[in-house]
Amino acid sequence: MSIRSIRDPAAPLWRGVVVLRVVTWLFALAVAIVHHPGFQRPWLAWLVIGVMAVWSVVSSLAYMRENGRRRWLVIFDLVLTTALLLTSPWILSDAQFANATTPLITTVWAAVAPIAVATRFGARCGVMAGLVVAVSTGVARANVDIDVLRDGVLLCASGLLVGMAATLARSSAETLARALRAEAATAERERLARSIHDGVLQVLARVRRRGLEVGGEAAELAQLAGEQEIALRALVTSEPTRSGDTADLRSALQLLATTSVQVSTPAGTVDLPGHVTEELVAITREALANVEKHAGPGAHAWVLLEDLGGEVVVSVRDDGPGIERGRLERAAAEGRLGVVKSIRGRVADLGGTATLDSAPGRGTEWEVRVPATMRDGR
Template structure:
């Protein structure tokens, strides 16, 4: 999984700047050690070109990583390989003798930078892979496999794991912050609309309902419809805004189905939360909305609808039953043949993608029941 995309730029930018500062500071430390220990090297004359390459690569990566568009595999792999090459050159330039007596490699401290870059760009897994590669190179250069030699590799692994975990935490925090901002904005807009609607539309609908409640004929029907619209509109502006659905987190299905309740739609559900992965809950709620839309389109106004939610051990069952005129046995097949695929695409298609099933039971004059069954762990 890549964490270096645009969505992560805001919270990751300080990490990339910190890596650049660390790389420069490590370069200064490497230069000091080379000047101090060059007389002990087997090939001291070669140390200066390697130090120049190290300095040039530091300048290049400082500018390259500053652009989020370049924080991709080619640069990250090249960074790791160049650093490993600088470290590997220590086997000939410094020599096995000085290395065994404690003289550091030509990449001491500087070699940590690409490992951190991999951890920031590709999370814990990428950081651990880079740490293992860099640690193996360090051990091969030293050709000494004692406790002190393994300590450096262990420290690299710990740093990669810690930085990768920090990046993941930053990603999650950013997503939650964005959802909180969106929820706050939606709530404020809802409150503003509620004030305006309460002072105008709701009062008019309530007046029509009250004045026409005792009338017969079309006037009484209009009063009843006005009452239903008043209830639906009042529920819309007073129901708390549902939180943005996180596709990877389990949520309570009822937070998405609850807003469908109205004077004509009744919902029965378990007392406990009915939890499903966010994507599955959203698709199932959309299928229920499509079933309710069919009732609105094909049944008389005011048709009663009941939604029953059951949380079974292996699956979640949602039944949408109405008291409308029902469906003729060949009606769905005829609609599909004519290219009118609302039920097939909006209901069956959504549920099928989750690994679930749809059962439609209907008979003329006896209403329609749509049963949706979705497993607790739907197909991804």
């Protein structure tokens, strides 16, 4: 199943609107034929029936085409339906109005417009359109009785149900499209990974092993080759980091892995707004840069990502010598605000918290917590 095959997921509902419009117009025609002897203005009744027929053809042809379901057309559909319904006081006689069994000139044909609105705009607008037609029915009859109330409930309920079905169909189709895109991207990454594994990664691995065997300057080249091997492997195995306005923090952090940095992440994606992901990656880079700068060349670091539902936690821990108590306060007093601005300032802008746990001889650990509300971009 290709992505292109997913066009308008509400197309079956639009076909239902077209069929319902034709059937209800035929019903309205039959009602007009039965009741026309009692009309006070039969010519106006047949004019309205004719307009309904023309509009049924025009709207049906438009609704059958995806590019014909314009917003203004659906709104005009509701306006025209209401206007035709309101001509009933000039068509029906007083005796017909007194007889509760005599329907308005549009009869059930008027119920199609709210369903079209619900299909195009969703449940809320469908209910509002149903209310518009229901109120117009009460105005045309100059009376609000149990029949008018019943029709109003049915109109609003149909708009609600059809609107919910249309919204669900569109959201399900979008979910399926994302899954298909992810599947296609995964297949392409696997193909690239196989190609790279058969070539570049094997060469880098061989250079690393040979360099360690030779020693000396070759050992430095071996270390660089090992780092590039890890980075390249993480690149070809990670998920795409962006999808629309969101970015996957898990994939972005995995790219930071090196021979001295181990990254542990959840199995699934951790999608956040793009700017939030960028800030958290920048915070992690800054923490790792501090490890490289202050913990020494032989230090190791561990990055842990946790998705707790209510919040996202990023922890960066190292096995360096740690930070002496009061050192950061003295640095801030001397005007050196690198840690405060680069880490704590960034986290505060995201509405989160940053906690530092360190002591001489037991390394340093940063714990950054960002509330889950950041998933909505707030």
